Amino acid sequence: MTKMEFSGPGLSSEQWERINDLAVSLQPAQALWLSGYFAGVGYTARVPGGLDQVALLERGKAEPSLAPAIEVRSLTVLYGTETGNSRGLAKTLAEAAKQHGIVATLSDMADYKTRKLKEEQDVLVITSTHGEGDPPQSAVAFFEFLEGRKAPKLPDLRFAVLALGDSTYEKYCEGGKRIDRRLEELGATRLAPRVDCDVDYEDAAPAWIASVLEKLKPQIGPSAGTAPASVRAASLASTMPPAFDKQNPFPATIIDNIVLTGRGSSKETRHIELSLEGSGLAYEPGDALGIVPRNDPALVDALLEGLSLGVDAPVGVKKQTLTLKEALSSAFEVTALTPRFIDHWADVSGAKELQRLRGPENAAARAAFMRENHVVDVVRQFPVHGIEANTLLRGLRPLQPRLYSISSSLAAVPDEAHLTVGTVRYELDGSPRAGVASSYLADRGEPDSTVPVYIQSNPHFRLPHDDAPILMIGAGTGVAPYRAFVQEREARGARGRAWLVFGERNFRSDFLYQTEWQGFLKDGVLSRMDVAFSRDRTPKAYVQDRLREQGRDVYAWLEEGAHIYVCGDAAHLAPDVHTALADIIAEHGGLDATAAGEYLSALQRDHRYQRDVY
């Protein structure tokens, strides 16, 4: 250790001399221990100078100008294992690190929370390879994250890799090679060259461990001069006002777009991850995201073809001039019929059949016609030759944004909003049809493309304080806000109990976010979960049936202050659940129907019974 030039904050020359004498005689590990010792002695009580000076001694927070601080970095030993060899070596490594006075966190890639990666400082990786160059099976998700588009830049990370393999395979030690390569790509610094071990790793592995530990010995020197990335991001966000709203939606990049429903499902429910980075948009769990869709180009073409109109015909829309094709794509609803369009087209075409659908006395016939026909069907069935573009547009209503409950929490995934979208697909008149926004996302929402979005606040669907129990009831995509709730509670370390009752059609294919719920249950973030599947071989069941079966507990939770949430279908789910809750309160609270109804009304008034139904 070299003699230090700087005399520290307010030290007398005598103090400084003594420290200096001591410092030059210390081994690095001893110096590290002493720094911890001084940090822990409780100077605030003993030093008349007060907090300001002492704070400077706190580990890892020294100002850059106070040069000779000992840099204490976090160390994570991350392993991917198929047969347990990597785990064994990782344990050995962590143990050896401890001997060197370095505390290491041991993590299996199978359980590693990937969002922690960007906060890591030093990471030592030990991984084996499975089959032909694949990761160990339990580490596949970690590899996908690291090698995927979601991996963060890691300029502050230092790393080293020990690769285990079997040289009889062509892609020998490929798992370790992939991580080594990728960490470098992400900007991390390699502490030591990668070592590839064959099945007899008994010599090579300990040598590697010794060499990396040597590199990791605490260094004396200037500590990092920049604030942690999280601090930088926070201050940046707070200085930028949210400039995007419904009128001026933010073009959010699609990060991921996957089908959640498994093979054989009768549904297509998607999980879509959008990046809000740079938008300044913020939301709370329970809020919705507005999506401004574009119509299906094939449908627009079909419409234009049916009308023999030029695609480039200029039309005025909201003080702008657009081509007709663009207007039909982005400014008007061109899928479902409206009474207004029927009336309009009846006038334009003079078709008797359409005229017969006018007036309140024909409402039922009109509704049936609207169910069975779309705009394009009417235009084809009742052609009008030589129609002006503007005449067509006058019958159409402006394209509306669609709202989706956000299924993520900013606390868990900063700068992202996740959606859970049921793709609407059906057939009419022998041809496939689809929902405007859901098919826009499903069929044209390629990763890296952008979607115009804005935040729609939903103040009547909010988490209570962290200690209050919550009972979340949802079917299908109605589970979306609960994913946000549970993510939020996990990130906040909330201690309140959480009970989720989820319903869908089939266990095997439709258990949305199944593995995430399993993880939340395992970690205790969810205290309880019940499921109801209505199309399995087992007797069909809906969420309200599960509530009734568990009526005693439901009532007990209510009495203990639980907040109830209902999300999903407004026509059936909401009233059925409401009735079930009233019956449960009556039965277990010993109340008559009126009193039970009042009990629920009181809950609603107290914002303890909140619904988001559609």
Added chain:
Amino acid sequence: MTATSLTPDRSHDLSQPLDKLGPDETLKANSRQLRGTIADGLFDPITGAVTTADTKLMKFHGIYQQDDRDIRDERRRQKLEAAYAFMARVRLPGGVLSPSQWLKLDELGRAYGGDTLRLTTRQTFQLHRILKTDLRAVIQGLRDVVLDTRAACGDDTRGVMSSINPQLSKIHAEVYALARKASDHAIPKTGAYNEIWYQEEAATPSREPEEPFYGRTYMPRKFKIGFVIPPSNDIDVYAQDLGFIAVVSRGKLKGFNVAIGGGMGRTDQAPETYPRLADVIGFIEVDQLIATIDAVMSVQRDFGDRVNRLHARFKYTIDDKGLDWIKGEIERRLGVALAPAQPFQFTSNGDRLGWVQGDDGRHHYTVFIENGRVINTSTLPLMDGLRAIARIHKGTFRVTPNQSLTIADIAPEDRLQIAKLLDEYGLAGLSDRSGLRLNSMACVALPTCGLAMAESERYLPTLLSRIEPILEAHGLRDEPITIRMTGCPNGCSRPYIAEIALTGRAPGKYNLYFGGGFHGQRLNKMYLENVGEAVILEALEKVIGHYARERKPQEHFGDFAIRAGYVAEVTEGRHFND
């Protein structure tokens, strides 16, 4: 042959406290005699799986948790758990079943098992792809026809095998009855099975131990018993932990030669693991049978390695302690010395396909079922055909140790009717295959088996279609050559005694072995490691061509491969990896 140790090393066996043994021993000991939390796990609605501990215990109940590996990655990305389902393996000593049992299995296979049945290399049935919520329905369905899945897996005595040998009707009946008796005697006695699967009330606790033989920790590993009737070695008696070779004199069953210490399983890159063939250690009378089973199993129970499961089969106990010492310990427990082994001779470990007549005048027809897969395809309505036969058949069925099926005990007057159905469903022509294909076996492997590293059942038929032109070109189409494939090194299709064997290493990659004995009398040896199809075919082209040119009269392929120097002869399992 092996060194004799007078004071055996007891540091790895039952004499040690649980914390000195492998974790599975504690698991078994604390399972309340195989109950664990299985019953609760069946009700957990959040997962189609059970806990890891329960998956191990369920094996003792004949049930394996598996998942569809074809869609494992896809489902993980969809945030869905793996497509878990269960395989139930029936306990069917000697592979014999009645037509009504066949019809029930067929019904369960169609209702819960993905429209298929699998005949196994140990003469029984496996139903795959059973959902957790359907398991009880399947097990209770089996009970309706007096079948169960007890001890079909787990650290206990697995399904007991017995030669098919329909020509020797009387001897077969006698040996089969003993195989059944052996199975009934040696399976666990715990009430767990009835409580969990039949939902029976637990018996009132008694002072008597629930498992007088097995205790709380059962066997160190699986233990396989088989009975064989020479000259057929269809059950591969040398692959059994405990084999009984019937000794017949003037049409009467005199007793059995006793063979101990066979086993196939090994682990790649772990040279301390190896397949081993059983040693014949003596002869017993029929009435010594049950006592002999108890004596042999108790030696393995007490001395088997309970620290390292890779080294826990009886074969390693024998090689560690010495064959003489083990034999002495068996005799000590039996209370008498074993008589010297009687002479016997094997000719083949294959099946006799097609029609044969037994010595009681009844007829038997063995249908070749490729890799044991009973399923309807567009060209072959196998499942329908066997169902039609089961509806009119008055005799029995016998699952052969080579995964085929014998329609047995057909009265002469019923033969025509069965033959008509065989024709109608296209089952009669199935034996018109190459000698290689008729002597082929593959384990189930992907997509259901959790151990598989490569394809087996789904791939071997295709590979054979590429080998057959080589055989044709060299005039060897009808030459019987044994070929066996497994998806991993554990050896379910008994690959290490085949003349040609392939064990999976990674998708599309196999180890290639030559030199096994045609009637199961010799281990093979690795010729190429971790190679793909092109290399395999190239090697076979070379060796088969050479065999065709230079074989001696009647010389089997495996014998030739050794004489021609392609591989060295393996005389003892311990030298398999040399």
